Amino acid sequence: MRSQYIPVLIQLALAAGFAGSLLVLTHLFGPSRPAAAKLSPFECGVDPVDQAHHRFSVKFYLVAMLFILFDIEAIFFYPWALIFKGAISSGLFLLIEMGTFALVLLAGFFYIWRKGVLEWA
Amino acid sequence: MNFETAVANLGFRDLAGISPALNLILAGIAILALDAILPMRSKLLSAWIALLALAGSLFASLHRLAVGADISAFNHAVRMDPFANAFSAIICLASTLAVLSAPKYLKLREVHLAEYYALILFSVSGMVLFGASQDLLMMFLALETMSIPVYCLVGFTRTNVYSTEASMKYFLIGAFAAGFLVYGIALLYGAAGTVRIEDLAVGLDRAPGLFYSGMALLLVGFLFKIGAVPFHMWTPDAYEGAPTPVTTFMAEAVKAAPFGGMLKVLFVGFGFEEAMQVWQPVLIGIAVLTMTVGNLIALVQDDVKRMMGYSSIAHSGYILVGVAAAAELHSTDALAAVLYYLFIYVLMNAGTFGVLILFSSKDKDANHLDDLVGLGRERPWAAALMTVFLLSLTGIPPLGGFFGKFYIFSYAIQAGMIPLVVIAILNSVVSAYYYLKVIGAMYFREPEDGARAVFYFEGYSVFLIAMLWLSAAGVVYWGIQSETPLLLAEQATASLFKPAP
Numbered sequence: 226m227r228s229q230y231i232p233v234l235i236q237l238a239l240a241a242g243f244a245g246s247l248l249v250l251t252h253l254f255g256p257s258r259p260a261a262a263k264l265s266p267f268e269c270g271v272d273p274v275d276q277a278h279h280r281f282s283v284k285f286y287l288v289a290m291l292f293i294l295f296d297i298e299a300i301f302f303y304p305w306a307l308i309f310k311g312a313i314s315s316g317l318f319l320l321i322e323m324g325t326f327a328l329v330l331l332a333g334f335f336y337i338w339r340k341g342v343l344e345w346a
Numbered sequence: 347m348n349f350e351t352a353v354a355n356l357g358f359r360d361l362a363g364i365s366p367a368l369n370l371i372l373a374g375i376a377i378l379a380l381d382a383i384l385p386m387r388s389k390l391l392s393a394w395i396a397l398l399a400l401a402g403s404l405f406a407s408l409h410r411l412a413v414g415a416d417i418s419a420f421n422h423a424v425r426m427d428p429f430a431n432a433f434s435a436i437i438c439l440a441s442t443l444a445v446l447s448a449p450k451y452l453k454l455r456e457v458h459l460a461e462y463y464a465l466i467l468f469s470v471s472g473m474v475l476f477g478a479s480q481d482l483l484m485m486f487l488a489l490e491t492m493s494i495p496v497y498c499l500v501g502f503t504r505t506n507v508y509s510t511e512a513s514m515k516y517f518l519i520g521a522f523a524a525g526f527l528v529y530g531i532a533l534l535y536g537a538a539g540t541v542r543i544e545d546l547a548v549g550l551d552r553a554p555g556l557f558y559s560g561m562a563l564l565l566v567g568f569l570f571k572i573g574a575v576p577f578h579m580w581t582p583d584a585y586e587g588a589p590t591p592v593t594t595f596m597a598e599a600v601k602a603a604p605f606g607g608m609l610k611v612l613f614v615g616f617g618f619e620e621a622m623q624v625w626q627p628v629l630i631g632i633a634v635l636t637m638t639v640g641n642l643i644a645l646v647q648d649d650v651k652r653m654m655g656y657s658s659i660a661h662s663g664y665i666l667v668g669v670a671a672a673a674e675l676h677s678t679d680a681l682a683a684v685l686y687y688l689f690i691y692v693l694m695n696a697g698t699f700g701v702l703i704l705f706s707s708k709d710k711d712a713n714h715l716d717d718l719v720g721l722g723r724e725r726p727w728a729a730a731l732m733t734v735f736l737l738s739l740t741g742i743p744p745l746g747g748f749f750g751k752f753y754i755f756s757y758a759i760q761a762g763m764i765p766l767v768v769i770a771i772l773n774s775v776v777s778a779y780y781y782l783k784v785i786g787a788m789y790f791r792e793p794e795d796g797a798r799a800v801f802y803f804e805g806y807s808v809f810l811i812a813m814l815w816l817s818a819a820g821v822v823y824w825g826i827q828s829e830t831p832l833l834l835a836e837q838a839t840a841s842l843f844k845p846a847p
Contacts, residue, residue, distance in 0.1 A: 311350065312350060312354065319353065322356075329375065332378065335379065335382055336379065336381070338382075339382035339383070340382065
């Protein structure tokens with residue numbers, strides 16, 4: 226019973242080890258040429274400690290949001306294809322369902338495209 | 347049932363089963379597409395599409411309710427039984443009224459966008475599925491579908507700081523409440539090994555500790571959503587900050603919908619004796635707190651929108667009295683009284699906000715009590731309509747609000763909860779003070795500088811007038827003719843305990 230959780234533990238240890246070793250390795254081997262922009266958290270050009278009422282360009286956030294939306298929806302295709310592999314061939318319904326999903330996705334894409342969200346300037 | 351047969355079971359009849367919700371989603375997407383193609387002309391057209399879609403879902407639900415259709419879809423994850431159809435009908439009616447109130451107001455504020463209607467439709471589709479869920483996961487998804495568009499709608503006048511503040515606050519509290527709900531679902535799944543609502547009872551024998559903590563967390567999540575004390579803090583702020591048509595939507599549809607899921611979970615999932623003995627006294631305590639706190643704080647409000655926020659908290663308390671009574675009596679007829687109350691509450695609330703919208707101008711909402719001084723003399727019809735809605739909210743016969751309270755309280759008396767009913771009636775008396783304060787301002791107060799008060803129908807539109815008269819006619823007619831909706835509601839709640847087809 227308990228032994229089936231050991232792979233989870235191993236994965237946890239691997240993940241922690243990988244992240245930890247990256248930190249140590251960059252510290253040891255990486256060249257260190259600090260600059261103000263580089264030292265700021267997230268290195269994204271936005272000061273994280275600032276007044277809340279501050280003007281900033283919303284473009285970054287729009288792109289990030291759209292990316293997350295479409296990314297997650299694209300990832301949704303994989304489990305569908307894997308899990309329903311056997312069932313998809315048995316009937317058209319699952320295929321049509323996914324087609325509808327893709328259509329809704331396309332409708333959203335069409336909407337943001339026509340609204341000019343993708344124009345950077 | 348194994349996985350393959352479950353998948354093979356899916357088909358177009360599942361989609362047909364949830365057609366009232368599907369119809370709204372399709373209309374919402376159509377509005378977005380239309381706005382992308384014809385940005386100049388999409389606004390009023392979108393309002394019409396939204397109204398048509400809502401009317402379609404309303405009549406489909408009413409028809410299904412009348413013929414007693416009971417449809418299980420998606421391997422029993424969703425069940426469109428009379429109970430779900432009744433909630434769907436109430437919610438579609440509420441949203442129709444909210445959509446009717448919107449176009450002119452949004453135009454005055456220069457935010458008349460097609461997205462408004464699309465967001466409302468997406469939210470309503472979630473609400474329709476919320477009362478129909480037979481599965482806690484489905485219920486959670488429906489809840490999020492319902493809530494996320496509302497967060498955006500609250501901040502719809504995005505240059506207004508109060509609106510964005512309200513949106514932020516509502517979003518944070520809403521996310522917090524959703525957290526409680528998910529955690530509760532996880533614990534219940536741990537206890538019962540299933541997320542099917544009707545099978546939750548097995549969890550009590552297997553792991554009582556997990557079961558009760560899951561039940562408590564789930565209850566907290568629901569109480570947040572209906573704005574019961576002590577989880578009510580967000581209500582007045584969100585109501586006050588949101589644009590008034592959105593407040594209308596929140597105070598009726600977003601208020602009524604969580605009750606659908608809550609009643610289903612309480613009476614189907616936790617409807618057996620041992621669990622009921624735990625949650626029923628808790629609900630009684632919360633009902634008393636909710637009524638008292640809501641009414642007492644409403645007494646000192648000068649802003650009518652904020653006052654209505656506290657009043658909506660108090661009304662949640664009255665409804666909880668009905669829920670507690672139904673649990674005590676084990677009677678679905680008592681639950682029907684709750685449904686009837688929600689139906690009337692939707693009508694009278696819509697009307698009250700509608701009158702406020704009627705006198706809202708480009709720069710200013712007519713929300714303050716002082717803004718209504720002299721309305722009775724200058725605009726007698728509008729004042730008369732407002733009076734009808736406020737008297738109904740107070741609970742004066744022969745208006746709908748009276749009968750709503752009457753049925754709930756008489757079932758509570760049948761259940762032997764005399765002290766609770768005394769507290770509820772005392773609360774109604776207290777509430778008369780602040781509702782009558784508005785009527786007093788309209789009829790009996792003079793403007794302080796002695797000049798004549800001036801009222802322009804800046805928010806006037808045919809939609810809004812239709813909405814006001816429909817709500818007023820409903821409050822009067824369905825108050826006197828309370829038998830018909832009550833009978834429908836009794837059919838609806840009776841299906842709650844029947845096994846799914």
